[in-house]
Amino acid sequence: MTRLSELGESHIISRVLTRNPESAHVIVGPGDDAAVTAPEGRLVSTADMLVENEDFTRDWLDWDLLGRKAAAQNLADVCAMGADPHGLLVSLAVPDDTDIADLEALYSGLFDEAERAGTALECTVPIIGGDLSSSGLIVIAITALGTVREDAAFLRSGAQPGDALYLAGTVGRAAAGLDLLFAGLRRETAGPELRALIDTQLAPRPDYGALRTVGTPSAMIDVSDGLSLDLARVAAASGVGIDLDRALLRDLIDPLLPAAEVVLDVRATGGAGDADSSDGRAATADDLALSWVLDGGEDHGFAASAPSRQDPGVGWRRIGEIRTGHDVSLDGTPVPASGFSHFGK
Numbered sequence: 001m002t003r004l005s006e007l008g009e010s011h012i013i014s015r016v017l018t019r020n021p022e023s024a025h026v027i028v029g030p031g032d033d034a035a036v037t038a039p040e041g042r043l044v045s046t047a048d049m050l051v052e053n054e055d056f057t058r059d060w061l062d063w064d065l066l067g068r069k070a071a072a073q074n075l076a077d078v079c080a081m082g083a084d085p086h087g088l089l090v091s092l093a094v095p096d097d098t099d100i101a102d103l104e105a106l107y108s109g110l111f112d113e114a115e116r117a118g119t120a121l122e123c124t125v126p127i128i129g130g131d132l133s134s135s136g137l138i139v140i141a142i143t144a145l146g147t148v149r150e151d152a153a154f155l156r157s158g159a160q161p162g163d164a165l166y167l168a169g170t171v172g173r174a175a176a177g178l179d180l181l182f183a184g185l186r187r188e189t190a191g192p193e194l195r196a197l198i199d200t201q202l203a204p205r206p207d208y209g210a211l212r213t214v215g216t217p218s219a220m221i222d223v224s225d226g227l228s229l230d231l232a233r234v235a236a237a238s239g240v241g242i243d244l245d246r247a248l249l250r251d252l253i254d255p256l257l258p259a260a261e262v263v264l265d266v267r268a269t270g271g272a273g274d275a276d277s278s279d280g281r282a283a284t285a286d287d288l289a290l291s292w293v294l295d296g297g298e299d300h301g302f303a304a305s306a307p308s309r310q311d312p313g314v315g316w317r318r319i320g321e322i323r324t325g326h327d328v329s330l331d332g333t334p335v336p337a338s339g340f341s342h343f344g345k
């Protein structure tokens, strides 16, 4: 083991960046005061961080998966705007006794996810810079840049009554994985079905390719905080109501039932807590699975509205419709916006 405190900052940076892909649009990459790149079209920028104890715990920490998640949650935001990712700025604070091998694993996760997005969207996604600091708690803050053709960005504000509502990827799986972790399960010991849910929490895999097949959506959002909260944002931005169809959510709910049984069993026997659960007090497995699907973020599914005559592309499933009004409902019954919030409200 080699601790970071035994190495110089520039040595650390060059070690972790060995896999950084060459990219024609990068004129000056890591190494100068700032990066110089050549974007084509309009610049799209977003930032998202992972903070120890708020977004993950040391107990479940896998450095490679943490890197994947950090990249995925940023790339999902850039791509949900209809943009091609252009580059990542990676700012990192870690304890100075961190093993350099762990940091290399983190960057390997970052590069793997950036490559997955790049392959889906036919572009290269380099790390163009960042910052490194020492801290008792691990914090990874990424700024992701992307480019989009003039007037081609997908916004939250264009949904129209009569449009259909579609989802690419999943919702609820990362929330199920989170409750399994809070219930004391770990990916190393869980069976394949529950492990897949834990893996979605630890390293979501947004369906970037679906953003190529979507055509021209009237609105789009990356579902990071839960359908109930994120669709309420679309409803507010568009001045519409949104009705989810429970029958169309069945394919998302049913695969979560075994995990819901396990979590309810652990809770009933007074096992490990559910410190961050957003389900209130779900009484049945079906209630709990539904609450994960409605209120669980972090799978980074993409929700989009489009005229219902428009063919949804490969990777998109219909989950509801846009109507007049201003709220989100499930088969006509209002759904409270109780997705995730860092400050509890």
Ligand SMILES: Nc1ncnc2c1ncn2[C@@H]1O[C@H](COP(=O)(O)OP(=O)(O)OP(=O)(O)O)[C@@H](O)[C@H]1O
Residues within 6 Å of the ligand: 046, 047, 048, 077, 222, 224, 225
């Ligand atoms: N500290 C901040 N300073 C300036 N703008 C901010 C700050 N934090 C958030 N924002 C902006 O507020 C908006 C909502 O932020 P939020 O992090 O909730 O993004 P989101 O896309 O809704 O969620 P997620 O990042 O989980 O996908 C974004 O446009 C973001 O850029």
Ligand SMILES: Cc1ncc(C[n+]2csc(CCOP(=O)(O)O)c2C)c(N)n1
Residues within 6 Å of the ligand: 048, 049, 053, 054, 055, 056, 057, 073, 178, 224, 225, 276, 296, 297, 298, 340
């Ligand atoms: C230890 C721990 N506690 C709670 C959660 C749940 N969680 C954290 S951030 C987030 C939504 C996206 O956040 P942002 O809007 O900042 O991108 C959710 C659902 C977790 N993953 N780990």
Ligand SMILES: [Mg+2]
Residues within 6 Å of the ligand: 077, 221, 222, 223, 224
């Ligand atoms: Mg988002």
